[in-house]
Amino acid sequence: MEAVVFIGVQGSGKSSFFKERFFTTHLRISLDLLKTRNREKRLLDVCLGTDQRFVIDNTNATRAERVNYIGAAKAARFQVVGYYFQSKIEDCLRRNGNRTQAERVPDVAIYSTAKKLELPTREEGFDKLFYVRIENGQFFVEDWCDEV
Numbered sequence: 001m002e003a004v005v006f007i008g009v010q011g012s013g014k015s016s017f018f019k020e021r022f023f024t025t026h027l028r029i030s031l032d033l034l035k036t037r038n039r040e041k042r043l044l045d046v047c048l049g050t051d052q053r054f055v056i057d058n059t060n061a062t063r064a065e066r067v068n069y070i071g072a073a074k075a076a077r078f079q080v081v082g083y084y085f086q087s088k089i090e091d092c093l094r095r096n097g098n099r100t101q102a103e104r105v106p107d108v109a110i111y112s113t114a115k116k117l118e119l120p121t122r123e124e125g126f127d128k129l130f131y132v133r134i135e136n137g138q139f140f141v142e143d144w145c146d147e148v
């Protein structure tokens, strides 16, 4: 079974990528949506306990944030797949600026996430790790290279 962890600043395209690639197969676990860690944990436990594929659609910017998901998924014998979204700050700010008022986050949130962002490594426990970028409105997915 597959556990997917997204990594990327706000506005990097995570939720849109989910809609495009995972909507029909994976449950979306998003703290923005669920609001509380309690709900998140309960939903995650259900997925892990019932062999339901899922995507963690948060910024997951630090190793410390990712380690819990990765550990829990591995303990339940899920394959852990990471997708890092190219997080050029000016692109994220521009995309965020084009959102509706209700969907937009304050620019300071983007700066703050960008500042604490730790690039993922396979050693964290990812069985597969990918690099996603948007070009001309399309998503491109490549295998992760440590140099990026």
Ligand SMILES: Nc1ncnc2c1ncn2[C@@H]1O[C@H](COP(=O)(O)OP(=O)(O)O)[C@@H](O)[C@H]1O
Residues within 6 Å of the ligand: 008, 009, 010, 011, 012, 013, 014, 015, 016, 017, 095, 096, 098, 099, 134, 136, 137, 138, 139
């Ligand atoms: N492939 C794409 N091409 C162009 N714009 C995109 C693409 N994917 C998403 N966007 C725009 O970027 C903004 C942020 O995307 P979103 O998926 O909400 O990012 P995140 O979930 O990482 O915050 C959205 O307003 C969306 O319209």
Ligand SMILES: [Mg+2]
Residues within 6 Å of the ligand: 014, 015, 016, 057
């Ligand atoms: Mg999102």
